[in-house]
Amino acid sequence: MEHIKKKIILLKQELSSCKDRALFDQTLEFHIGQLSHEIISDPSLAKQLDRNSKIFFLSNRLKDTLSRKALMDKYDPEERTKQIAEFIEQINGEALFYAKEIYLMLLTELGIPNDIEVPAVQDKKEKSAILKKISREKRELYRPDLILHLLIVCGMVLFIVWFHWMSL
Amino acid sequence: MKNNYLAPQSSMLMQDLSFILPKGHEKIFVVIYALLVPYVLGLLFFLFSVGEGIFHILSNIPHIVIWLVGYEVFSIFVLLYILKKTIFREY
Numbered sequence: 001m002e003h004i005k006k007k008i009i010l011l012k013q014e015l016s017s018c019k020d021r022a023l024f025d026q027t028l029e030f031h032i033g034q035l036s037h038e039i040i041s042d043p044s045l046a047k048q049l050d051r052n053s054k055i056f057f058l059s060n061r062l063k064d065t066l067s068r069k070a071l072m073d074k075y076d077p078e079e080r081t082k083q084i085a086e087f088i089e090q091i092n093g094e095a096l097f098y099a100k101e102i103y104l105m106l107l108t109e110l111g112i113p114n115d116i117e118v119p120a121v122q123d124k125k126e127k128s129a130i131l132k133k134i135s136r137e138k139r140e141l142y143r144p145d146l147i148l149h150l151l152i153v154c155g156m157v158l159f160i161v162w163f164h165w166m167s168l
Numbered sequence: 169m170k171n172n173y174l175a176p177q178s179s180m181l182m183q184d185l186s187f188i189l190p191k192g193h194e195k196i197f198v199v200i201y202a203l204l205v206p207y208v209l210g211l212l213f214f215l216f217s218v219g220e221g222i223f224h225i226l227s228n229i230p231h232i233v234i235w236l237v238g239y240e241v242f243s244i245f246v247l248l249y250i251l252k253k254t255i256f257r258e259y
Binding site: 145146148149153156157159160163166167168 | 200227
């Protein structure tokens, strides 16, 4: 376990020194293969995970987690909230398949908060409430003022007066 | 005990309306629009359906009738809007 942990720390350091996205992806792809092999051949981990889970975990989830981390830095807060909410929902569905300690260790090493421990964020209702709040704030910005409404009312009154004057 | 099972619905309606109406004067404008909008719609309905574009035909119709017909026209628009929202639901 310690051996894998060190490898992940090294990978993290190497990824942080990458200057462009292409190099980042290339380094990640290379190390994922290497790490997959390390975990499969680790006898201490063999008891905790079956072979398929290990491969699935490393090739799929590590890549996804790191790319999500890249997304967190890239997008605006609203988009980021959506991305994180989707991510949490996704990992919640899959988390049961992984050994919990490895999963948590990986999240800690990558500096991502442990969202599994935050049930409120996982809740769909909570997510929709956040999105509703954002849309409400947006709508508040375009709220018409009193003068516009007074003009509308005056327009309607004038129309009624004109109408009755015409029908005399 | 006070029976207020309709309270959440009405407060939700006021919340929706509050984004259209001016801040601080919501209640006044709800009353004004409730009186004027159906009346204007009623006038237009009578002009283009019964009156066929001739104004003096409409001089004998009572105001309350114009308002009530306009109210029905307005309710048709609202029903069509609800139908549209139900069919083309936004997620």
